[in-house]
Amino acid sequence: MLDLKALLTDERGHLALLSEERINPALCKALKVIGYNKQYVRGKGAYLFDEAGNRYIDCLSGFGTFACGRNHPAIRESLKQAMDLDLPNLVAMGVASLSGLLARELIQLAPGQLDMVFFTNSGTEGVETSIKYARAATGKSRIIHCKRSFHGLSLGSLSVNGNDEFKEGFGPMLEPVTAVPFNDLAALERELARGDVAGFIVEPIQGKGVFVPSDGYLPEAAALCRKHKAIFIADEVQTGLGRTGKMFACEHWGVEPDILIVAKALSGGYMPVGAVLSKRWIHEKVFSRLDRCFVHSSTFTENDLAMAAGLATLTVLKEETLVENSAAMGNRLAEKLRAVGGQYEMFSEVRGRGLMLGIEFKQPTSLTLKMGWNLLHSLDASLFCQAMLIPLLTEHRVLAQVAGHHLDVIKLLPSLVINEDDVDYLVGAFDQVMAACHRFPGPVWEVGKRLAGAQLRG
Secondary structure, three states: OOOHHHHHHHHHHHHHHHHHHHOOHHHHHHHHHHOOOOOEEEEEEOEEEEOOOOEEEEOOHHHHOOOOOEOOHHHHHHHHHHHHOOOOOOOOOOOOOOHHHHHHHHHHHOOOOOOEEEEEOOHHHHHHHHHHHHHHHHOOOEEEEEOOOOOOOOHHHHHOOOOHHHOOOOOOOOOOEEEEOOOOHHHHHHHHOOOOEEEEEEOOOEOOOOEOOOOOHHHHHHHHHHHOOOEEEEEOOOOOOOOOOOOOHHHHHOOOOOEEEEOHHHHOOOOOOEEEEEOHHHHHHHOOOHHHOOOOOOOOOOOHHHHHHHHHHHHHHHHOOHHHHHHHHHHHHHHHHHHHHOOOOOEEEEEEEOOEEEEEEOOOOOHHHHHHHHHHHHHOOOHHHHHHHHHHHHHHOEEOEEOOOOOOEEEEOOOOOOOHHHHHHHHHHHHHHHHHHOOOOOHHHHHHHHHHHHHHHO
């Protein structure tokens, strides 16, 4: 029998080399350059731990996957129960054990009149499903998405990705697809009015940059889709399940989508799982006849361990009031960051909802700081934030990320289990790093110079 603990103990020193040799050499090199090539040995709740036992606040949380925290014992116990039951998993030609139960729970939580569920393995697969659903439901083919959107990296989802750096080298995308500016109703209506649009896919809050729409944008966009007989698709892969202080981000604006995509947090951090919720009439356009009952499917859809993880995750979110905690801790974090940030000339704003926050920086006015700012930005527009993130990790043990390519925005996505002490620690860490980056020359600028040199050598 495999002794996993012994295997990890024996091979710990080889793991980085194996990744570099066999999985993603470019990523491993990038991690070394920015000082992120740490080996974490344990995760618990909102924290990661390294080999020396040091604790890190994880503000990346698997790109939002660990809403309930890492290795939640209740979710783990549900998975153990599912395995101990010897369930007849993936029968395919039979009634699945747990998927109907999870579908019922999701429908009860979802905004509006969403009646049907298709289970996926990921968010990108959910986007692919939604594109097919919109085309089948309307008989039209064009999909509209927003500039700077992120909907995944498989070919269909990549085609509606508003960040061109992900598309380079992969040839022609799915057509016809049109990008419109986020938060621009006039541009959206112009495209919808052409009459050939199957669907409009939008993140209620954009993940890249953490851009929040104006209050009327999403409700009016949904109304325009209804007017022009297009499907309104809400991509809540990252914003869903409490991330923004509501169960679904659409609820902030009272929006009722035709299709809603959820993934990431539904997994509990254990099993790949996502779901596409749709109105019944849309679903029936796809599975329109008995001989089309398998016209859209996936090998691992409705697998019992994924369904158990989803059911357990929804239970934890409810019983531990994590959606409410996301709203409370998010407000506390945003307010305190604005208070300390206001002392610094390079601080611009904090935006977002709940525990999905973006901290944006701006060009300073003082001559010496402006010189350093311009130097870094002439090399790479993302270097300034990365120069802040490295001391956040190495000196304060806070793991976070730049919010997008060529953006002066740091993104925070901590687990929804964080507490007031965590929030106050994060604010103190940012305060110290912001103070350091307002000294030129200073430690943050030295990091920036080192990064710039590595980039030029690369």
